[in-house]
Structure formats: C-alpha cells, structure tokens
Amino acid sequence: MRFDSALGLESRKGPLAITAKVLIYGLMVVVFTGPLVGLLVSAFSKTLDPTSFTLWPDEFTLENFVQAKDKNVYLYLLNSFVVVGFGLLLQMLVSVFAAYSLARKKFRGMTFVLLLMLATMMLPEEIIAIPLSLVLADLPGLNVNLIGTYAGMILPVGAWGFSILVMTEFMKEVPVELEEAARIDGAGELRIFATIIVPLCRPALGVIGVFGFTMIWDQYLLPLIVAPTSDMWTLPIALRSLRSDEEVGIGVLLAASLLALLPSIIAFLAFQRQFMRGLTSGAVKG
Amino acid sequence: MTSTLTRAKTGTAPPHRRTKPVRWRGPLIAWLFLAPALLLFLYFKFIPMAMGLWMSFHEVKYITSTWVGLENYQTIISDDAFAAAIRHSVVLALGTTIGSIVLGLGLALLIEGPARYLWFVRTAAFLPVVTTMAAVAEVWRIMFHPADNGMLNTIIGWVGIDPQPWLGSENSSLWSIMLMSIWRGTPYDMMIFLAGLVGVDRTLYEAAAVDGASTWHRLRHITLPALRPVFWILFTLAAIRGLRVFVEVYVLTNGGPNGSSEVLMTLIYKLGFQSNELGVAAAGGIVLFLATLALTVVVQMMRRRQAA
Numbered sequence: 001m002r003f004d005s006a007l008g009l010e011s012r013k014g015p016l017a018i019t020a021k022v023l024i025y026g027l028m029v030v031v032f033t034g035p036l037v038g039l040l041v042s043a044f045s046k047t048l049d050p051t052s053f054t055l056w057p058d059e060f061t062l063e064n065f066v067q068a069k070d071k072n073v074y075l076y077l078l079n080s081f082v083v084v085g086f087g088l089l090l091q092m093l094v095s096v097f098a099a100y101s102l103a104r105k106k107f108r109g110m111t112f113v114l115l116l117m118l119a120t121m122m123l124p125e126e127i128i129a130i131p132l133s134l135v136l137a138d139l140p141g142l143n144v145n146l147i148g149t150y151a152g153m154i155l156p157v158g159a160w161g162f163s164i165l166v167m168t169e170f171m172k173e174v175p176v177e178l179e180e181a182a183r184i185d186g187a188g189e190l191r192i193f194a195t196i197i198v199p200l201c202r203p204a205l206g207v208i209g210v211f212g213f214t215m216i217w218d219q220y221l222l223p224l225i226v227a228p229t230s231d232m233w234t235l236p237i238a239l240r241s242l243r244s245d246e247e248v249g250i251g252v253l254l255a256a257s258l259l260a261l262l263p264s265i266i267a268f269l270a271f272q273r274q275f276m277r278g279l280t281s282g283a284v285k286g
Numbered sequence: 287m288t289s290t291l292t293r294a295k296t297g298t299a300p301p302h303r304r305t306k307p308v309r310w311r312g313p314l315i316a317w318l319f320l321a322p323a324l325l326l327f328l329y330f331k332f333i334p335m336a337m338g339l340w341m342s343f344h345e346v347k348y349i350t351s352t353w354v355g356l357e358n359y360q361t362i363i364s365d366d367a368f369a370a371a372i373r374h375s376v377v378l379a380l381g382t383t384i385g386s387i388v389l390g391l392g393l394a395l396l397i398e399g400p401a402r403y404l405w406f407v408r409t410a411a412f413l414p415v416v417t418t419m420a421a422v423a424e425v426w427r428i429m430f431h432p433a434d435n436g437m438l439n440t441i442i443g444w445v446g447i448d449p450q451p452w453l454g455s456e457n458s459s460l461w462s463i464m465l466m467s468i469w470r471g472t473p474y475d476m477m478i479f480l481a482g483l484v485g486v487d488r489t490l491y492e493a494a495a496v497d498g499a500s501t502w503h504r505l506r507h508i509t510l511p512a513l514r515p516v517f518w519i520l521f522t523l524a525a526i527r528g529l530r531v532f533v534e535v536y537v538l539t540n541g542g543p544n545g546s547s548e549v550l551m552t553l554i555y556k557l558g559f560q561s562n563e564l565g566v567a568a569a570g571g572i573v574l575f576l577a578t579l580a581l582t583v584v585v586q587m588m589r590r591r592q593a594a
C-alpha cells in the first residue's frame with residue numbers, strides 16, 4: 001500500500017468517494033472565493049439593491065467605475081500606488097543591505113541586532129499607533145513633521161523585520177568561495193554586494209517583494225494617522241467614506257473595493273511560488 | 287538606541303589599530319550596511335515604544351505634560367468599557383484562533399496530495415489570506431445585511447435557519463466578526479499545516495498499514511504528533527494577531543452596537559484620536575503589549591514542558 005497523504009484519500013476511486021470529493025472541494029472553493037467572485041460580478045452590474053450581491057451578471061456595465069471617478073476613487077488608488085511603490089523600493093533596499101551585513105559579516109553585537117529585529121516582529125505595530133502619531137508629527141531631534149506627507153506613510157514601513165530575516169537566510173546560502181574569489185580579484189565591498197551577492201538572491205527578492213507589497217498595500221492604521229485630509233487617503237481607508245456617503249449608493253463602494261483587492265490578488269497569483277516559500281519559512285521561524 | 291551607541295564605539299577604533307585596517311573595516315562596513323534599517327527601526331518602532339511607556343505615566347497635553355504616576359492604569363482597571371474591551375478581545379482572539387486551527391487542520395488533511403486539481407483548490411482557497419482587509423470587510427458587511435434577503439440570511443434560509451441580525455445586534459456582533467476572521471484565517475493555517483504534513487515520514491504510514499492500523503489510528507499516532515510544533519506556532523501567531531485586531535472591527539462595526547464588539551484597539555484608537563486621552567490610550571497600548579508578551583512566554587513554557 002502506498003501513501004501520498006495522511007488520509008490516503010487519493011487512492012479511493014469508487015463512485016461514492018469521487019462524489020464526496022467533488023462535493024468537499026467544490027464547497028471549499030465556493031466558500032473561500034464566493035465573496036470575492038460576488039464582488040467581481042456585482043462591481044460590473046447595475047446594482048440597485050444595497051442588501052445583496054448579484055451572483056449572476058445582469059446588465060454588464062462600467063457605470064460604477066465611471067461614477068467612481070467623481071468620488072476621487074482613482075486619486076486614492078494613485079495615492080496607494082505611490083505609497084506602495086516607494087515604500088516597497090525602500091523596504092527592499094533596506095532589507096538587502098541589512099541582510100548582507102547579518103549574513104556575510106561577523107561583528108560584535110550581531111546577536112543583539114538580530115534580537116532587536118525579532119523584537120520588532122513581536123511588537124504589534126497597533127500598540128505603538130498613538131505615540132507613533134506624535135513621533136511622526138515631530139521627529140525627535142529633526143524637527144520634521146511627517147503628518148500629511150507621503151513620507152509619513154512610506155518611511156515607517158521602510159524597515160520590516162520579516163523581510164530582513166528572510167533575506168538574511170537566503171544570503172547565508174551563497175558560497176563563501178565566490179566572494180573570496182572576487183576579493184582576490186580586487187573587487188570592492190559594494191561591487192561584491194551588487195554584482196555577486198544580490199544577483200544570486202533573486203528568488204529571495206521575489207519573496208520579500210511580494211510579501212512587502214501585500215503588507216504595505218494592506219496598511220490601514222498608518223495612513224489613518226498620517227493622512228488627515230481626503231486628498232492624501234489611500235484606497236483602503238477611503239472605502240469607509242464611500243460607504244457612508246448617502247448619494248453614492250453601493251455601486252461605487254463595490255468598484256472601489258474591487259480596485260483595492262485586485263493588486264494584491266494579482267501579486268499573489270503572479271508570484272505564487274515565492275509566496276508559499278516565504279510563508280513556510282516565516283512561520284517555521286515564528 | 288543602544289545599537290547606535292555600539293556603532294559609534296566600533297566606528298571609531300583606537301588609532302594604533304590603523305596600521306591593520308582589516309581589523310576594524312569589516313565591522314564598520316557591517317554597521318554601515320545595517321544603518322538604514324536600524325535608523326528606521328529606531329525612529330518608527332523603538333522611540334514610539336519608549337514614548338508610549340513615558341506617556342502612560344503622564345497626563346499628555348500638547349504643550350506640557352504632567353506626571354500622574356499610575357493614574358492612567360487605574361483609570362483602565364476601574365473602567366467598565368476597558369474591562370469589556372479586554373473580554374471581547376480575548377473572546378475574539380481565542381475563537382478566531384481555535385476556529386481557524388481546527389478548520390485549517392481538517393481542510394489540510396482533506397486536501398493533502400500531489401494531484402493537480404488539489405493544487406487548484408488550494409490556490410483558490412488561499413485567496414482570502416492575501417486580500418486587503420478593509421475591502422474584504424466591506425464585502426462581508428454587505429453579506430451580513432440583516433434583512434431577510436441579505437446574502438448570508440438567504441444562504442442560511444436554504445437550510446431552514448431563521449434570518450439573523452448579524453452585526454446589528456449586541457448578541458451577535460462579536461460572533462459575526464469572528465466568523466469573518468475565521469474565514470480569512472483558516473486558509474493560512476491550512477497552508478502551514480500542509481507544509482507540515484509534507485514532512486511526515488511516509489514509511490511510517492506504510493508500516494502502520496501493514497500492522498493493520500486504521501485511518502484514525504494513523505492520524506492519532508503518526509500525523510498529529512508530527513504536527514505538534516506547527517500547532518504551537520500557529521497558536522502563538524494567531525493569538526497575538528487576534529489580541530491586536532483593529533481593522534476588522536473598525537470597518538465592520540466600529541465597536542457597536544452599544545459597545546458590544548468594542549475591542550482593545552478600537553477603544554484605544556477612540557481614546558487617543560477622538561477624546562484626546564493620549565495618556566490613557568498609551569497605557570492601554572502598554573497593557574496590550576504586556577498581554578501579548580505574557581501570552582508568548584506562557585505558550586513557550588507550555589511547549590517546552592510538553593517537549594521535555
């Protein structure tokens with residue numbers, strides 16, 4: 001007897017077993033994707049009923065997306081893209097640099113730095129929201145006010161412990177011989193970093209890229225603190241205002257929700273392998 | 287903050303070492319590469335944390351702040367709203383954690399295997415995890431519509447259950463939020479269990495089958511023990527995430543109706559940004575932090591004891 005799984009369901013081929021499997025798997029797909037499919041269909045339908053979704057497309061229309069323009073939805077979307085674009089760039093650069101140091105160098109205080117990184121991961125960012133808002137309004141020692149600026153939404157996501165640690169693990173794998181060979185050939189530190197180590201870590205860049213993207217895109221409390229006026233809002237925090245707007249109706253909210261969901265879903269589907277890799281490595285290391 | 291001190295020390299090496307530059311150049315470069323990360327952490331994690339601690343002992347005003355000792359903490363302890371919020375946070379965290387783990391394990395067992403269609407089901411089922419919380423919560427808010435023709439009410443109507451008020455009633459608001467959180471948490475747990483299941487030794491299954499063990503015995507004595515570390519990780523992660531929950535509640539009910547789904551974070555947010563009670567809000571944050579810390583330590587201790 002051969003086992004590919006704990007329950008050995010795959011080897012059961014009788015008609016009853018197959019029906020049961022189709023039912024179970026079908027139900028799973030419906031339960032977990034149903035609300036999302038409902039949103040997709042309804043966003044493109046003339047939805048007058050505020051109580052429910054249209055699961056069957058009726059009267060395909062782009063009207064919700066046209067109306068969304070009047071409600072500044074595309075401005076919010078643009079804000080989101082600005083924040084995620086620069087935020088992700090910064091986060092990946094910071095992670096790669098820090099990881100190079102943690103993975104390839106030996107220095108006193110390294111254990112302490114690693115502990116600090118772990119501590120930032122254990123510390124839920126929600127807890128520091130209130131003091132963070134005061135820090136952002138007046139950066140200690142710098143006299144800079146970041147409230148109402150893009151930088152206020154970008155800089156705090158610039159360093160992420162998860163990203164740094166995942167990158168560090170990957171960089172440790174690069175053989176020392178390559179680095180030594182380059183050093184003997186006279187390559188400087190930056191050159192070794194940029195032409196040998198980073199290119200060899202391209203798979204890891206995919207992992208921290210896709211995780212960073214979803215992490216920054218999903219930010220809620222931070223833009224809520226930093227963006228006092230609606231012209232700075234990102235799409236996720238703007239959704240609430242679209243809902244409570246009486247004249248808008250449900251259509252624009254649906255269109256905007258769909259626009260808020262699609263980027264991370266697309267990022268996930270495009271980088272699935274990297275995502276799964278990061279997921280398991282992140283969880284195993286806690 | 288200590289890290290910058292250490293960096294300064296390493297950076298300025300004693301002059302007599304200059305003859306052997308290799309000794310200090312290595313560490314200096316290491317600290318330079320680390321500097322951006324450490325600076326950002328310092329400004330946006332450690333300073334706010336320290337400031338939160340400081341604020342929790344003060345009555346915070348924009349110009350001057352006065353030391354009030356433990357008064358903020360006393361306010362929290364004696365405040366019924368805080369007690370209720372802590373209760374709600376714990377119920378929500380525990381319910382979501384346990385629900386997601388049980389369902390996630392069940393689904394992982396059902397869906398384990400190399401077949402192509404299983405890969406498709408896995409991918410589809412995983413979608414809720416990567417979706418933006420705020421948008422998903424809006425979708426669920428519509429599905430939770432309390433009228434008879436609301437989506438969830440229609441669905442439970444098919445199996446003969448009466449329409450529910452969902453988010454609209456004090457009795458069911460917290461449970462409704464939990465339902466959505468489990469929907470979003472289950473696929474994550476499922477994926478982690480699947481990764482753990484890959485590591486179970488197949489020859490043990492075969493040996494057990496030769497010995498005539500039933501599926502249940504196989505599960506009970508081979509699979510579940512092998513998954514034990516995964517359980518602990520998921521439990522810790524989910525419980526911490528559950529205690530700090532904010533967006534779900536803020537979007538779905540904002541604590542209502544009548545405070546019945548108010549959790550710690552929504553209460554802290556309201557105190558800090560709406561009533562301007564910054565000191566009390568900061569103290570609330572510290573309490574939440576201590577709870578998270580205590581939970582992590584207790585789980586780690588239980589894990590050690592079980593392993594020993």
